[in-house]
Structures are given as C-alpha cells and as structure tokens.
Amino acid sequence: MPGAEFRAAAHRLVDWVADYLENTDRYPVLAQTAPGALRRQLPAQAPDDPEPLDTILADFERLVLPGVTHWNHPAFFAYFAITGSGPGILGELLSAALNVNAMLWKTCPAATELEEVVLDWLREMLGLPEEFFGVVMDTASVSSLCAIAAAREALPELSIREQGLAGRAEVPRLRLYASEQAHSSIDKAAITLGLGLESLRKIPVDADFRLRPDALEAAVEEDRRAGWEPFCVVATVGTTSTTSIDPVPAIADLCARYGLWLHVDAAYAGTAALVPEYRHVLAGCERADSFVVNPHKRLFTPFDFSAFYCRRPKTLRAAFSLVPEYLRTPEDPKARNYMDYGIQLGRRFRALKLWFVLRYFGRRGLVERLRQHIAWGQEFAAWVDAHSDFERLAPAPLSVVCFRARPRALAERLARAEIPDQKRIESYLDQLNEALLEAVNATGRAYLSHTRLRDRFTLRLAIGNLRTTAPHVERAWALLQEHAARLDNERRPAAWR
Ligand SMILES: *Cc1c(COP(=O)(O)O)cnc(C)c1O
Secondary structure, three states: OOHHHHHHHHHHHHHHHHHHHHOHHHOOOOOOOOOOHHHHHOOOOOOOOOOOHHHHHHHHHHHHHHHOOOOOOOOEOOOOOOOOOHHHHHHHHHHHHHOOOOOOOOOOHHHHHHHHHHHHHHHHHOOOOOOOEEEEEOOHHHHHHHHHHHHHHOOHHHOHHHHOOOOOOOOOOEEEEEEOOOOHHHHHHHHHOOOOHHHEEEEOEOOOOOEOHHHHHHHHHHHHHOOOEEEEEEEEEOOOOOOOEOOHHHHHHHHHHHOOEEEEEOOOHHHHHHOHHHHHHHOOHHHOOEEEEOHHHHOOOOOOOEEEEEOOHHHHHHHHOOOOHHHOOOOOOOOOOHHHHOOOOOOOOOHHHHHHHHHHHHHHHHHHHHHHHHHHHHHHHHHHHHOOOEEEOOOOOOOEEEEEEOOHHHHHHHHHOOHHHHHHHHHHHHHHHHHHHHHHHHOOOOEOEEEEEOOEEEEEEEOOOOOOOHHHHHHHHHHHHHHHHHHHHHHOOHHHO
C-alpha cells in the first residue's frame, strides 16, 4: 500500500472511528441479526485479484457492521461492560503499526521495559506488594492456567514437567479448590493441564455467594485422608455471576497452614481497589502466590490485556522456560525475556495501550469514573429493592446487579403456596424473566445478560462503560419495568390474577 494511499485511508478511518465513538448510541447495542446472515453474503473464497480499498470499506459498513454487537455502546450492560477508550485505541493503533514481538528483551527492549513499568504502576495503584512480578497475558483464562501450572511446578519432587502425569502410579492425584461460583476458566485449566475435572473440587458458598473457609478446610482434610494431594486454592474477588468477594484473608491463613498455592482471580473486581473506599476488596491478596486482574474489563483498556502477577517468578519460570539455541541472546542473564513466563513465544506490545490509559486519565481520573459506576450500580439496586414487582437475588457490592421481575401478586402467592404450586410459580417466573431479557435486548436500546442463582433465572446488569451516562441507566430501568408489566399481563395464567 503506497504511503499516500495509506495516509488518505487512515485519515478517513480515524474520522469514521471518532464519529462511531461519539455516536455508538445510534446503533442497536445487540446485533439484530440471525446465525449465518453474514456468511451468506460473503464469497466462499478469497479474491484472486486485488480489490480497491473503497470497496472493502464499503463492505465493512454494509455487511460487517450490522453483525456487530456494540460493546462500546453506552447501554451495554451485559456480561462485564468494557470500554475501548480513546487513549487505549491510540495506544493499540501504535502497537499495530510497530508490529513488534515482545518475546525477548532484545526483540523489542522498549516493549519489555514498558511492560515492567506499567505493571509496576498498576501493582502500586492496587496496593499489592512489591514482590509481585508482573506479566501481561491475553486473558484471565490464560493467566489462571499459568498460575495453576506454576502451583503444580511448586511440587518439584513430582517431576511433572519432565515425566508428565499419565501412567505414573507413584504420583498422588492432585487436588485444586475453588468455590462453586468460580469462573469456568478454572475448570478449563484443570482440563488443559491434564489434571482432569475431578481434580477441581468445588467448595460451597455462603448466603452471599462467597466461598466458605470452613467447608474448604473440611474438604482439604477429607481429601488428605483419602490420599489426594491438595496443592492449590483459587479464590475469586468478584465472581462472574454476582461479583461476590471470597474471604481471602481466611483462605490465605488456610493456604499457609496447609502449604497450598493461593491464586486470586480478581479479573473483574480487582481494579475497584483503585478507589480508596473500595481498597478492602483486595484485603488478603497481598498474601497470594499469584493474582490476576484484567484492565480490559474494568480499566478502559481495549481488549485484550490481562495483568498477571506472581510472587514466585522463579517457579513460574521453571514451569515454562525453554530456551532453544536460536532464542539465546548475550543479554540473557541481565535482561528479562518474557517468553520464559508463559505459554506463548510471540507476544504483542500490549503495554503501550495501558500506558496511554494510565497517563491520559491519571489515577484520579480513573478513580472518579470507577466510583461513578459503582454509585450508579448502587442506585439501580435501590430502584429494584424499592419496586414491588421486582426483587434482588444477590448482594451488589460493586456495579453489577442481579435481580428479576417478580410481580407482587405472585410474591404473595409464593409465600402461601404449597410446594408443587411454588414450583409452578417459579417456573413461570423463569419464563417471564427469560422473555423479559429477550424483549429488552430486542429493542436494541439496552443489552443485559443473565445467570442462574439458586436455580432461578436471574437478570444481570453490569455498569462499566466510560460513555454510559445516568440517562442510559434510567432508560434500561424504564424498559425493564415497561416490558415486565406487559409480558406479565400477556402471560400470567388467569388462576393467578
Ligand atoms: C471474565 C472473567 C474471567 C475470564 O476472563 P478472560 O480474560 O475473558 O479469560 C475469569 N475470571 C473471572 C472472575 C471473570 O470475571
């Protein structure tokens, strides 16, 4: 692509991006499309001959864009709302342009050193200890996988790196613990590492969906007696369904007592600790062996960026370092080679975008925005609590609210009914809320997701996009009330009226 052509197209696209970011509201937040719709419109084979850039861009707008769910939309309240912020996008642009590989210090010294610097900054902002060594990963799933691999490597007498796990009668079965609310990435890590799903024991939670340390201790004791080798506990700060926060101080005590590796999954909620009055969410995490937080979730950094910290970098390195001749460099003992601390060799220059974000907003700017999101989350929770046709299904410690529509007449009926009737009413409420979610999302004016809590279909509203304003939250609440009333009116059996 000749320089002049690139320059002209890049200017045009930057204008497009700026317009897009200012007006994401104009698009339906959830793509209003059906499976296969885009594929059907695209040729099965790549073109043989060059195509003009204008045609490609026109097809992007005409064909691709309608199939996009707009995570940058201010009314995106599903999963965990995220933001492609201006400074983050600019950092990403430069990183794409430089196209370096941060595998070795030598293959891009600045990428390695900036990674060290931004991870130190973030660690300090979160109040985590200086011994925490940081590595940027793509996702929390991979960070936790590496954490559990390091935990396994912390049992060098088992020689798993050399001999693997299969077919070795002398190796005890290893046991890993996490609450039943932990993220599925922990299960995936157990599968991937050859531990198997049976190696992951799910610990019951309390009424507020937090891991119960007493149940954890009982499980560890029981497993030891039965010949398992407990080796790792994953505590979650901000579970995916409800953002419940496991009691990390008590879990850390237990890990110390039993010699278990403590990994903390704070993928979503960890950055709340930037806000002074929420620093407590990370209480006890300073004692973890490893810790993950995702700036791509709640720190306005474009996807992907997961910050992984490990107190025992030598163990992490022992799990992953493998240096073939062609990757040796004279700087090896002095300079850090990040390829030694994870699965992948090639690594993107992700530090650049977080560096832009941290500097552009500054600590104060980030804190103000996070605080605002939490305040809106609390306000939304209060609206739900005050409404007689809705109920909250979990505490809302941060800016995620779990709730459902539950018309007052049915609540009264539920309280009086016999068990079979209660089941019928619960099943009606499940269907009502599922329909409500579909109806609100189909408007294209708000997008929420769901979970199941105590076997109830649960709506989930997550506030976290930088461009969200109070009216967006109010409108989502208005849509929920309007559609809940309508659907209940249309669907409720006559006997329950
Ligand atoms: C989102 C989430 C993950 C997975 O994050 P990825 O970066 O998408 O892998 C893991 N744990 C928790 C608690 C999460 O909320």
